Amino acid sequence: MTQKLKILVILGSVREGRVAEPIGNWVMGAADADRDDLDCELIDLKQWDLPFYPHPKPPAAGDYADAKQIAWGEKVASADGFILIAPEYNHGIPAVLKNALDTVYAEWNRKPVAFVAYGGMGGARAVEQLTMVSRELQMAPLEGALHLQGVWNRREGGRFAADTREGARLNHLFDELAWWGKALRNARAAG
Template identity: 40%
Template sequence: MKIAIITGSTREARKSLEIAQWVKELADARGDATYEVVDTAAFDLPVWDSPAAPAWGPSDDPVATAWSEKINEFDGYVFVVAEYNHSLTGALKNALDYLYTELNNKAAGFVGYGSAGGARAIEHLRGILSEQQVAHVRAAAGLSLFHDFENFSTFAPTDGAPGQVLGMLDQLVVWTKAMAAVRAGEFATEKKAA
């Protein structure tokens, strides 16, 4: 079982990569899956402008193909979500606009950060992922700029922060396994002969 920890911000002063690496350390200690940080900034995705939606077929753009292939490797996802203007970042929304089938019937969890722990960004991301047929877990970790960062800039998680991440991962691992069964067709319904 492979789970990606995806950064949600690409700007130079971002904290998402540092937080993603911290989440990976916590996750790796569990030994229940293979976890990998996937940095959206490394893909340098231009603003999505394909003539057809990804649900209708893959893009022939090499950058889009590299992103699609990387995301398709995973069974589940942890999104490290920065809150910008009461929502998720434009960079993460743009990265998700490149995808569809790669995410279908997979599971996701969230680690948000911002003045309200990234809660509003996570809520907006839940709506997007629902459209992409992703089962997202209820538990989420919310890191506060007021408590989990010194001077609003240096990441210094409080004692309770790891527990939030581990609680989210508990649910995510279960749902990732369940969605693998869905993708394998174990829950397909068949019409009974009349």
């Protein structure tokens, strides 16, 4: 049997009462229930507590400067793909999510990234900006993002109360992530 794909589900908000958390729990629950091909891990940037990028060397140099940057690089390196739970702040990317992306470099390369976004217009503009950034990080930003609307009153017991269409779209996103994740893992292994 093929080894499961390791997927990091990254919460793109550290705000108190963030909706990112119930949405992330919903994604994790759906993966646990429905996918035996994906091994998902929830990443809370609040616990990681990465500083605003402080080092003189750019992450692309690969010469990491402290234990936190090294540990974050190892965590990102361990994954075959990513799901970003992405709020939209002022038509752009939340700083905490952009900073996590900016903190390391090579570990993102040649891996797929899927977006589960929310906010005004379902986080559409945040996803467009994340698409530009993902390309520069040598990732494959996947089509078929979930743009969740009106999320603020749809929290139930720590989970997001998704409707049937959103559940189906999430499963489609898992399918795409699985296809790209396997394809690129095989290709990275082949060199």
